[in-house]
Amino acid sequence: xxxxxxxxxxxxxxxxxxxxxxxxxxxxxxxxxxxxxxxxxxxxxxxxxxxxxxxxxxxxxxxxxxxxxxxxxxxxxxxxxxxxxxxxxxxxxxxxxxxxxxxxxxxxxxxxxxxxxxxxxxxxxxxxxxxxxxxxxxxxxxxxxxxxxxxxxxxxxxxxxxxxxxxxxxxxxxxxxxxxxxxx
Amino acid sequence: xxxxxxxxxxxxxxxxxxxxxxxxxxxxxxxxxxxxxxxxxxxxxxxxxxxxxxxxxxxxxxxxxxxxxxxxxxxxxxxxxxxxxxxxxxxxxxxxxxxxxxxxxxxxxxxxxxxxxxxxxxxxxxxxxxxxxxxxxxxxxxxxxxxxxxxxxxxxxxxxxxxxxxxxxxxxxxxxxxxxxxxxxxxxxxxxxxxxxxxxxxxxxxxxxxxxxxxxxxxxxxxxxxxxxxxxxxxxxxxxxxxxxxxxxxxxxxxxxxxxxxxxxxxxxxxxxxx
Numbered sequence: 183x184x185x186x187x188x189x190x191x192x193x194x195x196x197x198x199x200x201x202x203x204x205x206x207x208x209x210x211x212x213x214x215x216x217x218x219x220x221x222x223x224x225x226x227x228x229x230x231x232x233x234x235x236x237x238x239x240x241x242x243x244x245x246x247x248x249x250x251x252x253x254x255x256x257x258x259x260x261x262x263x264x265x266x267x268x269x270x271x272x273x274x275x276x277x278x279x280x281x282x283x284x285x286x287x288x289x290x291x292x293x294x295x296x297x298x299x300x301x302x303x304x305x306x307x308x309x310x311x312x313x314x315x316x317x318x319x320x321x322x323x324x325x326x327x328x329x330x331x332x333x334x335x336x337x338x339x340x341x342x343x344x345x346x347x348x349x350x351x352x353x354x355x356x357x358x359x360x361x362x363x364x365x366x
Numbered sequence: 367x368x369x370x371x372x373x374x375x376x377x378x379x380x381x382x383x384x385x386x387x388x389x390x391x392x393x394x395x396x397x398x399x400x401x402x403x404x405x406x407x408x409x410x411x412x413x414x415x416x417x418x419x420x421x422x423x424x425x426x427x428x429x430x431x432x433x434x435x436x437x438x439x440x441x442x443x444x445x446x447x448x449x450x451x452x453x454x455x456x457x458x459x460x461x462x463x464x465x466x467x468x469x470x471x472x473x474x475x476x477x478x479x480x481x482x483x484x485x486x487x488x489x490x491x492x493x494x495x496x497x498x499x500x501x502x503x504x505x506x507x508x509x510x511x512x513x514x515x516x517x518x519x520x521x522x523x524x525x526x527x528x529x530x531x532x533x534x535x536x537x538x539x540x541x542x543x544x545x546x547x548x549x550x551x552x553x554x555x556x557x558x559x560x561x562x563x564x565x566x567x568x569x570x571x572x573x574x575x576x577x578x579x580x581x582x583x584x585x586x587x588x589x590x591x592x593x594x595x596x597x598x599x600x601x602x603x604x605x606x607x608x609x610x611x612x613x614x615x616x617x618x619x620x621x622x623x624x625x626x627x628x629x630x631x632x633x634x635x636x637x638x639x640x641x
Binding site: 267289354359 | 478
């Protein structure tokens with residue numbers, strides 16, 4: 183193995199450990215943490231990791247601050263971004279069930295996310311509960327919303343206004359979801 | 367023609383209404399275009415020359431701040447409408463209620479890429495944990511580092527207790543007897559029909575002294591030197607001293623009567639507003 187290859191092989195291993203194992207309360211790693219551990223060329227290391235993961239239907243997902251999608255990010259923007267490993271392709275509903283989601287709960291989550299997006303990223307909890315009650319048992323609605331908040335899909339302020347949280351930004355392709363729903 | 371005072375009052379009310387309106391738009395996600403910015407600005411301008419005191423100027427600033435928040439919301443609204451993410455909420459809501467659970471889930475899983483993470487212990491972390499465990503001192507040794515504070519114990523003298531205001535200079539029973547005597551004297555001079563109003567007896571020059579007198583009065587009643595007469599409808603309380611200490615107070619069941627002696631009540635009594 184050439185010296186250069188060995189250099190990158192050790193960095194790739196280190197990057198995989200950091201990306202897969204949770205280091206803080208939330209999963210994912212901040213850009214500055216990767217720079218500290220892997221050096222200034224960490225975006226290049228992540229690119230190689232991403233190429234490796236492609237074969238496993240996984241990807242390195244970059245979530246920039248303030249939800250904006252950046253075409254050519256600067257060093258500062260990358261440092262502030264959070265990196266995750268997510269599924270590259272799609273799950274089937276059957277697989278979703280296998281990873282611990284009941285169809286009702288997942289449908290409730292999808293409906294809530296779509297509704298909040300349509301309301302410019304902010305909707306009152308009461309309105310969401312009313313909408314979910316149309317198709318889900320009353321007792322389950324509040325419980326489910328609390329669960330989505332606990333998982334990091336949603337967040338709620340003191341005025342009971344609901345917003346999308348970090349996990350939705352990392353896991354859900356919001357534009358694709360809305361386009362697909364409207365084409366139904 | 368409105369007087370200056372009336373005009374200021376109207377202006378204040380208008381600004382308060384604008385602030386409330388801006389707040390409700392912000393808090394309840396109402397349409398920010400419900401507020402006519404030009405109209406608000408002209409109202410603010412109209413009343414601005416009236417403001418002289420800092421409170422009014424603060425109200426003016428708060429109105430401008432509220433309006434700025436609404437303008438920010440309006441700008442966000444326009445920006446959102448111009449993005450590809452904009453969807454008519456009613457259209458989407460209608461879709462969401464029309465399609466079935468299965469269809470929603472099928473759509474969602476096509477746009478959902480869940481995070482992958484490991485939650486397993488490694489040999490390396492186990493080795494780390496063992497190393498930590500080995501270097502960790504037993505609890506009894508760690509607690510040694512913080513020995514409980516030791517206090518020297520000895521008997522307190524009567525003088526020390528008096529200094530700390532736990533005991534009075536006089537013996538308590540002696541003080542109580544004197545207090546009883548004072549009550550009888552006051553009933554003789556200020557009282558009527560062998561009794562005196564509670565506050566007329568308890569009230570003193572200072573609040574501290576009043577509380578002390580209320581405290582002593584409670585013992586007079588408890589130990590059978592006096593009794594309380596409560597007239598709930600008139601909200602009057604009287605103290606009636608006995609000529610001799612009563613060893614057993616009738617066959618009735620004894621009851622506690624809480625009487626608040628707050629600083630506020632004392633002030634009222636001083637002003638002659640409390641009887």
